[in-house]
Amino acid sequence: MAGVKSDGSDSGLVLLDVFGSPFAQRVSIALAEKGLAYERAEQDLTAKSDLLRRSNPVHGKVPVLLHDGRPVCESLAILQYLDEAFPGTPPLLPPVSDPYARAGARFWGEYADRLHFCGKRLWLSAPGGDGGEAEPGARAEMATVLRALEAELGEGDFFGGAAFGYVDVAAAPFAAWFLTYERHGGPSVAEECPALAAWAARCSRRESVAANVYPPEKVHELVQEYRRWMLGRK
Structure with a gap:
């Protein structure tokens, strides 16, 4: 499993995830496809951290992507966010024109x-x-x-x-x-x-x-x- 991805840039991204979660893996794959650097912060869902509770107060689950400290929750929403927040990276979704x-x-x-x-x-x-x-x-x-x-x-x-x-x-x-x-x-x-x-x-x-x-x-x-x-x- 990947730990910290780095392309030499500072993207301000931190991924809150958990060991083996396929939903968190979606985000890790997307970040790799886009060549975006990020820090990984593994969470313990049996003793949820204050950071996780603050970042996802509705569900208290992973994945959560922090971008410059601001949380984006739910894996599919994160994939769409990455396309919009980093338009210079390889897109995941088809073009806006379609x-x-x-x-x-x-x-x-x-x-x-x-x-x-x-x-x-x-x-x-x-x-x-x-x-x-x-x-x-x-x-x-x-x-x-x-x-x-x-x-x-x-x-x-x-x-x-x-x-x-x-x-x-x-x-x-x-x-x-x-x-x-x-x-x-x-x-x-x-x-x-x-x-x-x-x-x-x-x-x-x-x-x-x-x-x-x-x-x-x-x-x-x-x-x-x-x-x-x-x-x-x-």
Whole structure:
């Protein structure tokens, strides 16, 4: 995982994040794509800091991007903010001259969140993470989400076509979770959505993603640890 990014400039950016958060990873990927320097301030969500509470008083969660001390909350809002606040950097969203494409990118970026929420239902409910039965309907819902994303991807290398952009940044952290979803009763992406699996492989080879997202086996290990912790609390 990346710690502090630096391109030799002073961007006034501090990222409040937490170990392994795919939502925070979105922001780290975006910052890397834009070549923006930032400081990373990892948070403890079991004992939230005053800084986090002040920066995100509504939800008290990460990621939060501080720009010259001013907080921007929620990962997708941060991605859009970076495009607007740093117009001289490579854009994530389609050009302002194409509002239809920009609206579509925002829609699919938000839709990618379903991978996380449906996936969480799978890995919290399937016994032991050994392919057992998951929560009824979770597998079917995950299959629907994956097929919808594959249809939107089409024949392009990335969701924006040839260019890695907003939707790719939003969805790439969850591609590392495909193995975990499958091992907890979800569909096999490689078998059922081969184009999406190929996209995930392309993303994993991209420097911004490889430096900021754990490989699939590591994600699975972390999920198993979290499951044991959750079960131990009951």
